[in-house]
Amino acid sequence: MFDGSFKSRRTINLGGNKQQVDKQKLLRQAQEERRIREAERARLKAAERIQAWYRGRTVAARVRQDIRDNWDMEIITLLNNMGSTAQLNPTTIAQLSQEAESSVQKLLIFFRPNSDHRRVVQLCCNLSLTTGATKTRLVAIPFQSTPDQQASWQRLLGRFLPFLVQHLGTYSNWSEQEAESVFALFDTLTLPETYLSTQDTQAVSLSKHFSQTLSSAGILPQLAQFLSRIPIDDKNKPSFGKALLLTVRILRASEQAPGRMETANQFVSHILTVPLLPNRMPIETLSTFTSRLPLDTILLHLSGTSLAAITSLPQYKVTPLLSNILAFGYQRVAKMTPTVSNAYLHVLTALLALVPRDSIESASKRATDDDEDMDDIEWRSEDLPGSSPKSPDSSAAKLDPRMMKWLSLAYDSNHLNDILGSIERSRTVASTPTGVTQDVLSADSIGEITHLLLNLITLFPSHKINILSNLMYFKFGSNAMTPAGSGVAQASSGKVFSVSIIKIFLDAFTSTKLYEQLLLSMKRDTPLSVQLVMDHSHAKAWNLLAFVAELYCQILVTMGDDEFYDESRNPIGLQSVITLASVVRDVAFLLWWNDNSLNMESNVGGSMNLRIGYLRDIVTKLTRQLHARDSRKSFCPKDHWLLSMPLDMNAFKRAVIQDEESLSHDQEVDDHDGDDITMADSEHVRVQRSINRRQRTSQLARLSPRLGVLNNIPFVIRFEDRVSIFRAFVESDRQRTPGMSGFHPHPVGQARIHRGTVFEDGYEHLNHLGSKLKGRIAISFIDQYGMTEAGIDGGGVFKEFLTSLVLQAFNTNYGLFMNTSDQLLYPNPHRFAQERTQLKHYEFLGRILGKALYEGILIDAAFAGFFLSKCLGQVNYLDDLPSLDPELYRGLMFLKNYEGSFEDLSLYFTVDDQELGQTITRELIPNGANTMVTRENRIRYIYLTAHYRLNTQIDRQCKAFFRGLSDLIDPKWLWMFNQQELQVMLGGAQTGISLKDLAQNVVYSNFKRTDPTIEYFWSVVEEMSEEDRRLLVKFVTSCARPPLLGFAELNPKLCIRNAGQEEDRLPTSSTCMNLLKLPAFTSRQRLKEKLMYAIHSEAGFDLS
DSSP, X not given: OOOSOOSOOOOOOTTOOOOOOOHHHHHHHHHHHHHHHHHHHHHHHHHHHHHHHHHXXXXXXXXXHHHHHHHHHHHHHHHHHHHHOOSOOHHHHHHHHHHHHHHHHHHHHHOOHHHHHHXXXXXXXXXXXXXXXXXXXXXXXXXXXXXHHHHHHHHHHHHHHHHHHHHHHHOOOOOHHHHHHHHHHHHHHHOGGGGTTSOHHHHHHHHHHHHHHHHHTTHHHHHHHHHHTSOTTOOOOHHHHHHHHHHHHHHXXXXXXXXXXXXXXXXXXXXXXXXXXXXXXXXXXXXXXXXHOOHHHHHHHHHTTTHHHHHTSOHHHHHHHHHHHHHHHXXXXXXXXXXXXXXXXXXXXXXXXXXXXXXXXXXXXXXXXXXXXXXXXXXXXXXXXXXXXXXXXXXXXXXXXXXXXXXXXXGOHHHHHHHHHHSOEEEEEEEXXXXXXXXEEOHHHHHHHHHHHHHHHHHXXXXXXXXXXXXXXXXXXXXXXXXXXSOOOBOTTSXXXXXXXXXXXXXXXXXXXXXXXXXXXXXXXXXXXXXXXXXXXXXXXXXXXXXXXXXXXXXXXXXXHXXXXXXXXXXXXXXXXXXXXXXXXXXXXXXXXXXXXXXXXXXXXTOSXXXXXXXXXXXXXXXXXXXXXXXXXXXXXXXXXSOSSOOOHHHHHHHHHHHHHHHHHHHHHHHHHTTTOOTTSOHHHXXXXXXXXXXXXXXXXXXXXXXXXXXXXXXXXXXXXXXXXXXXXXXXXXXXXXXXXXXXXXOSEEXXXXXXXXXXXXXXXXXXXXXXXXXXXXEEEEOTTSOBOOOOOSSHHHHHHHHHHHHHHTOGGGSSEEEOTTSOEEEOOSGGGGSHHHHHHHHHHHHHHHHHHHHTOOOSOOBOHHHHHHHXXXXXXXXXXXXXXXXXXXXXXXXXXXXXXXXXXXXXXEXXXXXXXXXXXXXXXXXXXXXXOOTTTHHHHHHHHHHIIIIITTHHHHHHHHHHHHHHSOHHHHTTSOHHHHXXXXXXXXXXXXXXXXXXXXXXXXXXXXXXXHHHHHHXXXXXXXXXXXXXXXXXXXOSSOOTTOGGGOSSOEEEEEOXXXXXXXXXXXXXXXXXXXXXXXXXXXHHHHHHHHHHHOOOGGGO
């Protein structure tokens, strides 16, 4: 209703506005408010604590500063009182004791390292001060007071000394004067004479107590830190000597204490591991330290229950520890008791096994190579299938030469002699082949010595010759008896030429279970198990075998055949050698055959450091050396070197040919990848690519153990089987090479050859072909009138060219080759033969012989064994010398067994060469002209002289020859044969012409075997001399010797064809087809006349 008001009335709800409230939201809001309140309270409490801490620290710092200021004043008072005290009485003792105790207590309260270092030094100086007349030190005065005062002072020093020890190690800026003050206090507390004014028993007990307190406080590790901070060459610091003598005093004081084991461990792991410890001391300190060092106790401790402490040492500490033990122990060995010497041997062996090999090999690597290379594989070793490629040594840590000097004591001959002479022996005796009765090492000692010597050989490979040569001349025991008239003369040095050591160690090996299992396997013709290698119970036996192989290899190096085959002079006798040869043959085969299932870098089961790869290398080396002896002059039964286990040869051939094809394909891919290598590439790039190539070869060889066997111990496979494999390799390569397949492939080269200059023309036209020489070569001969000789070269003309070239090039008048006394060829060793042009000629001749091997053409040339050995990448030894220079060999053998004065011989490490009528002296070692040959180094002189004559003089010529040979023949194919077998491969079997074999392998064309002409032919051939038969074979096949595997190997077969009824014609031949064109003679006499005239005519292809 309208009441006259123009404004609307406001609507008021007195009940309020109701809202929906979320209960969970309200709860979370309350919790958040509570959390904020609690955080605020915590913040306030934290602020209060911080304020309280700050006020406390501030007050504490102020209090400490007040105590510090008071301490400074008390120190002055203490100094004055010490200076004014002439005599000690109860009053002065009590006063000084109280002042000393107060100064130590207050220092422990306020000490801060950065600000109070000077005060610590001052306190140490004060405690070491002496009174006037009595000369009693302040630190000892409280021990003359009441018992309560003594106990209190002893407890206080027990708190102060650990604190001082800690500061000694952590503070790095000690001056010499400051350090000397601290060590003076340590000396005062640990020397019994400090407490002479007390009771005698108390003086000793106090000095030991504080020594043990320092030990418990860890002073030895802290002292090690302190010593390491001092430069090695700074020997004029008295504190260094005092620190070292303190360590010895603490060690000796703890010998009867409960914590002696821990102290000894700390001394070894901290003090004896300080690098170059002897080099840091002046002579006087070194003498005192050495005399006081309880080395015997340390060795017995380490060889016992604490050996684990050595093995757990960080690697960087092992080498310093070994060098220090050698430095302090090598002069004591001869005086050690058997127990201690065995402990010394045990510790050395353990440490040598832990030393990083890379650093040692890098430091001990000598500049000279030839005089230290004793391996039987020379420049081919890195390419052997299965061998581990070696990368450039760029990461090996360099070892200080001074430390290397101490480490070299380990293999010093006098040191080794002292070890061998002082260790414990058993009571049994053994007789050598010469009748000398000697003490024999106990079984435990043999095991330890074997381990030690193997460690030395593998750790110091460049000194292996010296180590092993010294062992050859060592005689065990001082009670050895030499029967009258035995012919064994004793040298002034106390050694005799007796290698009974090899007999002792070989006997030890033959008494092992491993040896029994090896023999049993051979008797049963069963293969060896890989488990033998990994069996921990055979670890000692494998060590023995490895050492016997190493030592006997060294003995064989300088043992002539006359000694080897003489039972009284061969140290182990031929029958033992035969058995040993069987063992190493089967072990080598086991390790090569199972290459893919064994890790060559891992250790033989149970051995600390005998790598499987090393064991394989050394048994392979001995096997090869013994086989080489047997090949030259047989001492083993027939077929001795063949595998004692059955082997499916057909499957073996198929698999190895397939593996070789895979390897060749891999090499082709690699060669393609490497085609872009230029001279501009860095040496690192070329080396790395070479390493990668060898790694792939090694990996594939691990997948093919057959190649490993064929390239390292090929003689376990029959020669005929290896020749068959070789032929298959060649045929496979022929199929892979473009343009070589088909019956009559297109020639890759042509040459017009004058009969008077076959070598020169061949070199000019064919040398540039390189590996293409594998292909067909078209040869045309030019006679003396300049006319081309008739003949279609289906291969026979080239065979005649090759035969003529060999006849001319290997003629000694040509100058490239010389003859031995047995008329065997070897490269001219004179300097002119090493000129660039001559080396190119050797390289060309290598290709020509490679072509002959590739085509299966036999050549009429016989080479010296040492030359072929070099071509196979092997090293020649003394036993090869008689074939080159019998007189020199006899002289060296005389020197080897010479028992007189070497000064009378006036021999030096030089050799004389005759060059163009002049004598040129060459040194065998650096400064060899001034190095006299003595009894001790004669073995090295003998080896170096033989090495120079057999290897060094013809090294460049042989390598050039091998480069050419390997252009056509893969070196791995050649490594399937030794030098005698390679000679057979090149020149055929050195046997007569077998008429039966020849007749069984002839085919006839237009003839029958029963035709009269054929009957006359075989009748004439049967009457021929051996020389005429060879001429007949040469007339038909171009080679005077039979094929390797008999005439059945000829392809095509030797054929006799009917040449018609014209009996006035001469028999002719086509050597390319192995074809004899024989007229149908009706008279035996006429056939004989015509045939003999033809084969003696030596005419070319004009004859037909």
